[in-house]
Amino acid sequence: AETTRIAVTPGDGIGPEVVAEAVRCLETLRAKHSLAIEWTRFPWPSHAWHEEHGESMPQDALEQLQKYDAILLGALGDPGPMDDPERYLLPDSISLAPLLDMRKGFDQWVCERPARLLPGARQYLADERAKDIDMLVIRENSEGEYVSQGGRLRKGTPDEVATQMEVFTRKATDRIIRYGFEQARIRATDRVNEGRTRTFRTLDGRTCESQVCLVTKRNALRYWGDMYTEAFEDISKEYPDVATHHELVDAACMKFVQSPWAFDVVVASNLQGDILTDLAAVLSGGMGVAPSCNLNPTDPDMPSMFEPTHGSAPDIAGQGLADPTAMLFTTARMLEWLGRKDPAIAAAGKELFDAVAADLAENSGTRRGTHEIGAAICKRLSA
Amino acid sequence: AETTRIAVTPGDGIGPEVVAEAVRCLETLRAKHSLAIEWTRFPWPSHAWHEEHGESMPQDALEQLQKYDAILLGALGDPGPMDDPERYLLPDSISLAPLLDMRKGFDQWVCERPARLLPGARQYLADERAKDIDMLVIRENSEGEYVSQGGRLRKGTPDEVATQMEVFTRKATDRIIRYGFEQARIRATDRVNEGRTRTFRTLDGRTCESQVCLVTKRNALRYWGDMYTEAFEDISKEYPDVATHHELVDAACMKFVQSPWAFDVVVASNLQGDILTDLAAVLSGGMGVAPSCNLNPTDPDMPSMFEPTHGSAPDIAGQGLADPTAMLFTTARMLEWLGRKDPAIAAAGKELFDAVAADLAENSGTRRGTHEIGAAICKRLSA
Numbered sequence: 095a096e097t098t099r100i101a102v103t104p105g106d107g108i109g110p111e112v113v114a115e116a117v118r119c120l121e122t123l124r125a126k127h128s129l130a131i132e133w134t135r136f137p138w139p140s141h142a143w144h145e146e147h148g149e150s151m152p153q154d155a156l157e158q159l160q161k162y163d164a165i166l167l168g169a170l171g172d173p174g175p176m177d178d179p180e181r182y183l184l185p186d187s188i189s190l191a192p193l194l195d196m197r198k199g200f201d202q203w204v205c206e207r208p209a210r211l212l213p214g215a216r217q218y219l220a221d222e223r224a225k226d227i228d229m230l231v232i233r234e235n236s237e238g239e240y241v242s243q244g245g246r247l248r249k250g251t252p253d254e255v256a257t258q259m260e261v262f263t264r265k266a267t268d269r270i271i272r273y274g275f276e277q278a279r280i281r282a283t284d285r286v287n288e289g290r291t292r293t294f295r296t297l298d299g300r301t302c303e304s305q306v307c308l309v310t311k312r313n314a315l316r317y318w319g320d321m322y323t324e325a326f327e328d329i330s331k332e333y334p335d336v337a338t339h340h341e342l343v344d345a346a347c348m349k350f351v352q353s354p355w356a357f358d359v360v361v362a363s364n365l366q367g368d369i370l371t372d373l374a375a376v377l378s379g380g381m382g383v384a385p386s387c388n389l390n391p392t393d394p395d396m397p398s399m400f401e402p403t404h405g406s407a408p409d410i411a412g413q414g415l416a417d418p419t420a421m422l423f424t425t426a427r428m429l430e431w432l433g434r435k436d437p438a439i440a441a442a443g444k445e446l447f448d449a450v451a452a453d454l455a456e457n458s459g460t461r462r463g464t465h466e467i468g469a470a471i472c473k474r475l476s477a
Numbered sequence: 478a479e480t481t482r483i484a485v486t487p488g489d490g491i492g493p494e495v496v497a498e499a500v501r502c503l504e505t506l507r508a509k510h511s512l513a514i515e516w517t518r519f520p521w522p523s524h525a526w527h528e529e530h531g532e533s534m535p536q537d538a539l540e541q542l543q544k545y546d547a548i549l550l551g552a553l554g555d556p557g558p559m560d561d562p563e564r565y566l567l568p569d570s571i572s573l574a575p576l577l578d579m580r581k582g583f584d585q586w587v588c589e590r591p592a593r594l595l596p597g598a599r600q601y602l603a604d605e606r607a608k609d610i611d612m613l614v615i616r617e618n619s620e621g622e623y624v625s626q627g628g629r630l631r632k633g634t635p636d637e638v639a640t641q642m643e644v645f646t647r648k649a650t651d652r653i654i655r656y657g658f659e660q661a662r663i664r665a666t667d668r669v670n671e672g673r674t675r676t677f678r679t680l681d682g683r684t685c686e687s688q689v690c691l692v693t694k695r696n697a698l699r700y701w702g703d704m705y706t707e708a709f710e711d712i713s714k715e716y717p718d719v720a721t722h723h724e725l726v727d728a729a730c731m732k733f734v735q736s737p738w739a740f741d742v743v744v745a746s747n748l749q750g751d752i753l754t755d756l757a758a759v760l761s762g763g764m765g766v767a768p769s770c771n772l773n774p775t776d777p778d779m780p781s782m783f784e785p786t787h788g789s790a791p792d793i794a795g796q797g798l799a800d801p802t803a804m805l806f807t808t809a810r811m812l813e814w815l816g817r818k819d820p821a822i823a824a825a826g827k828e829l830f831d832a833v834a835a836d837l838a839e840n841s842g843t844r845r846g847t848h849e850i851g852a853a854i855c856k857r858l859s860a
């Protein structure tokens with residue numbers, strides 16, 4: 095088989111530390127299963143590169159990265175209080191721009207964040223049913239509120255008017271909704287294989303084994319809200335086996351807190367998805383465990399990008415204190431994704447996921463250093 | 478003193494039932510304290526009016542309502558699954574439009590939802606510190622994402638492009654931010670009077686007794702994000718006694734779940750505020766208790782509008798099952814607001830709030846009907 099190539103971009107703050115543990119696990123898995131994978135480490139995007147070169151990554155960064163099958167990113171920017179001058183090194187509109195550049199440049203039009211509350215993960219909700227949370231939030235990652243169109247008229251004066259345009263195309267709407275329905279089917283099949291089932295009701299009273307909930311704010315943002323609704327209705331006809339549901343974003347956020355176990359697949363726009371994926375991350379135990387996958391499922395020449403949801407946490411950087419769990423779950427997701435071409439890699443991804451989950455379940459609450467956690471998981475993998 | 482006049486608009490579903498209890502409490506308070514208040518009941522906005530007249534309220538609705546000092550609204554529309562044809566009577570872009578019409582028509586540029594977890598209210602978070610939640614979310618209620626500008630190009634075709642414009646003015650930005658700082662000061666004073674204090678740190682290490690957190694998504698929605706940031710920095714200089722903080726909306730939602738007790742006053746745009754106020758409602762016990770206040774604090778000729786956050790719940794409407802607690806808290810907020818001109822009314826608002834809170838604390842968990850709860854609270858007021 096062809097060798098699968100990964101671009102490793104550790105980034106800033108705790109990024110390099112947690113990425114070091116990810117690489118250690120990758121090495122262990124490669125050796126154990128003779129996997130056909132290799133990786134290359136890049137010093138950018140990063141603050142350091144920006145300091146030296148005046149930009150977070152070289153002009154031809156995307157060309158360089160495009161040669162890889164996936165990008166494994168540590169962390170970028172400064173997640174601290176943005177108005178604290180001591181900690182706020184670079185405005186994060188600059189330091190985090192490479193994220194948006196990669197998503198756009200490689201047309202990573204899906205952002206996926208699964209939310210499942212694993213044993214050992216922190217549970218923020220009081221209701222015991224939180225243990226049953228098992229949803230996949232799918233965010234439209236290529237357009238919408240993130241097109242960066244608009245401007246500032248009479249900038250800086252009391253008469254200023256700032257505009258920001260949201261642009262949605264039916265094409266991108268269709269593909270993300272269809273992707274949602276496909277994932278719903280896959281999840282239903284996976285559940286059956288694992289001997290679990292879930293039941294959802296369609297509007298005409300039939301029962302289904304999966305559900306897609308579309309989120310919009312169509313009562314206030316009517317134009318794209320209506321287009322999303324129509325696309326959803328059209329496409330749902332192709333998936334009579336999947337139940338459908340529509341929530342307004344404010345109600346959806348509320349229900350994420352009140353009864354998140356009722357959701358299966360959730361599809362949302364770029365900004366609303368940004369909010370819902372962050373909430374989903376909390377529901378699955380918080381920043382310490384949440385992976386974020388930026389995928390281009392349609393163009394094999396475009397690498398997908400995998401990053402933990404957490405930031406670069408400069409306050410604890412360099413001290414070996416950061417929890418690499420989210421980074422390792424992210425690495426597992428990446429391997430599973432890359433495994434679409436190579437079943438051995440998919441199996442290694444599953445193995446890594448299980449090892450990280452087992453480590454989490456056993457060590458919940460114990461304070462351990464970055465390397466200690468990484469080493470424990472590597473040991474599990476070698477066993 | 479002049480008589481304070483209230484327009485009572487019960488609306489749809491459970492609206493009339495919960496409003497009946499509010500009116501009962503108003504009557505009790507008026508009799509007890511000889512309050513100079515009176516109210517008029519309107520059959521619109523409502524579904525029923527729409528069925529008969531083809532519109533949710535008459536053409537001159539705003540002119541009629543403008544003669545009142547406040548509007549007390551029950552509930553509008555159908556909060557059920559919007560794509561269930563059996564329950565989805567009128568698209569809520571139509572049935573809820575009167576809400577947006579009133580906000581715009583009366584320039585109710587502040588939407589306020591206080592979040593305090595009162596004893597007896599449902600606690601969704603596992604952490605015991607949730608008991609200390611005490612924040613005020615202030616939503617910009619007049620522009621931004623809600624200007625309804627945009628359209629659909631090549632509508633209904635695979636090449637469709639839908640646009641939605643967000644328009645923000647520095648004037649509306651300044652006034653909402655300044656309002657936030659003023660509320661922070663008032664809250665700090667109120668706390669001191671009640672013998673409670675809270676401490677927040679400024680960036681230069683000083684301690685303050687209140688804080689304003691500005692929420693934006695300035696790393697992705699740059700134009701108005703930057704304008705908001707600049708306005709916030711400018712105005713904060715006038716309030717050196719108030720600590721400041723800036724959060725991105727995704728992180729803010731996450732922190733609302735992780736550590737909501739750390740917030741004091743939160744200021745956000747129309748859509749982001751819509752989401753954050755709904756989350757704040759959950760944090761303070763959910764739909765059963767949350768009031769929503771649409772205020773015009775600057776123009777005495779414009780009535781403000783008070784509504785519970787909950788919807789019209791058609792599935793339980795007409796059965797005497799709806800909990801009137803949120804409606805009664807809303808009524809209490811209205812009286813406190815109207816009390817700016819008449820201290821006796823303010824005192825009655827406080828009295829109603831205390832009675833509803835006491836009832837909630839004592840009866841948490843008991844199943845009682847709409848009228849049973851209302852009657853118990855009236856009895857408390859008469860005692």
Ligand SMILES: CC(C)[C@H](C(=O)O)[C@@H](O)C(=O)O
Nearest residue numbers: 190193194368386696697727
């Ligand atoms: C850094 C920022 C631009 C980004 C986003 O809003 O997409 C982040 O919040 C995320 O979710 O990956």
Ligand SMILES: CC(C)[C@H](C(=O)O)[C@@H](O)C(=O)O
Nearest residue numbers: 313314344573576577751769
């Ligand atoms: C009904 C709807 C238009 C409204 C809004 O989005 O403002 C509602 O969600 C609210 O918060 O009052």
